[in-house]
Amino acid sequence: MEQLKCIIVEDEPIAAEILENYIARVPFLSLIDKVTDAIYALELLQKIPVDVMFLDIHLPGLKGLDLLKILRKHPQVILTTAYREYALEGYDLNVVDYLLKPIQFNRFLAAVNKLTIPPVKPVVANTEEKEQPLRRHIFVNINKKNIRIHLDEIIYIESQREYIRIITDKQAYLVKYQLADFEVLLGTADFIRVHRSFIVSKARVRAYTATEIDVEAGSIPIGRNFKELVFKALESPIS
Structure with a gap:
């Protein structure tokens, strides 16, 4: 982006x-x-x-x-x-x-979030090569430096009071942000709020029960008030 x-x-x-x-x-x-x-x-x-x-x-x-x-x-x-x-x-x-x-x-x-962001075509050095799609990403400010994080690398985000911890394939990032505000930035297409303290990448869900979701990095609890939304998003309700 x-x-x-x-x-x-x-x-x-x-x-x-x-x-x-x-x-x-x-x-x-x-x-x-x-x-x-x-x-x-x-x-x-x-x-x-x-x-x-x-x-x-x-x-x-x-x-x-x-x-x-x-x-x-x-x-x-x-x-x-x-x-x-x-x-x-x-x-x-x-x-x-x-x-x-x-x-x-x-x-x-x-x-x-209502603003229109024009698409940017990636520059290809060799015209014979196929154009690679631009990976969706965000920038987060850590120690006064804007760091790029690709959305497809994010496993889950955890709230820690006035900070959030972003867990990715490569490392964890501690960022001063409110989870609800970060949820708006991420959008709902690829991520889902499963608990008042957790947002999970839908693509990283390995399995789930009525009480928790399994991802590569461990198990994430499903909040009681979020169950219906979680089951609907994962398209397989649990009785």
């Missing part, structure tokens, strides 16, 4: 700082600049390629919605505001989502 280049257009320093912090926590987002009004944003959009714009509606001078109206083509836009009444007009301007201040991280995650 490639990173989307983002800008923040926000005149409130605290609100801008919150968005900057949230963007830094999402592996597929990369902040390239932040500005305090729509005129600066217009200049910036003319100079550099931007994939996503986090745009405040109430800006000094030119308002956020007015900026969208004068742009012939704009990047994907997520609106931010303290006022609900502008939501409908925003969607009429083809925005991705509408975040109401104060913005919570789980709501932010839900919004950015």
Whole structure:
């Protein structure tokens, strides 16, 4: 998954700082600049390629919605505001989502997961060779370094209070993240929440009973509240 280049257009320093912090926590987002009004944003959009714009509606001078109206083509836009009444007009301007201040991280995650990430074709040195599909991956921040983890290498993820432990074929990674937020990043196609403290790769399930799932790295308990979802996902209910 490639990173989307983002800008923040926000005149409130605290609100801008919150968005900057949230963007830094999402592996597929990369902040390239932040500005305090729509005129600066217009200049910036003319100079550099931007994939996503986090745009405040109430800006000094030119308002956020007015900026969208004068742009012939704009990047994907997520609106931010303290006022609900502008939501409908925003969607009429083809925005991705509408975040109401104060913005919570789980709501932010839900919004950015609606963004369209363009596919990237792998570069092949020899044109006679078949193109290899790009492996799905995420980046996690460990000791201020973004480390790539391929999703097909993940066996399971375990919650450890404010951290999660990611168990892969190669090694384990301890990352400061909430399990619920990480679950949103992973998606539900290849992974399943089996317990309040565990997420498991569906492809790594060797066997399961009414109380636990066996994977290469050991046995994972199935939480009582997760049984129905687990059995449905694995397409073989247990009586």
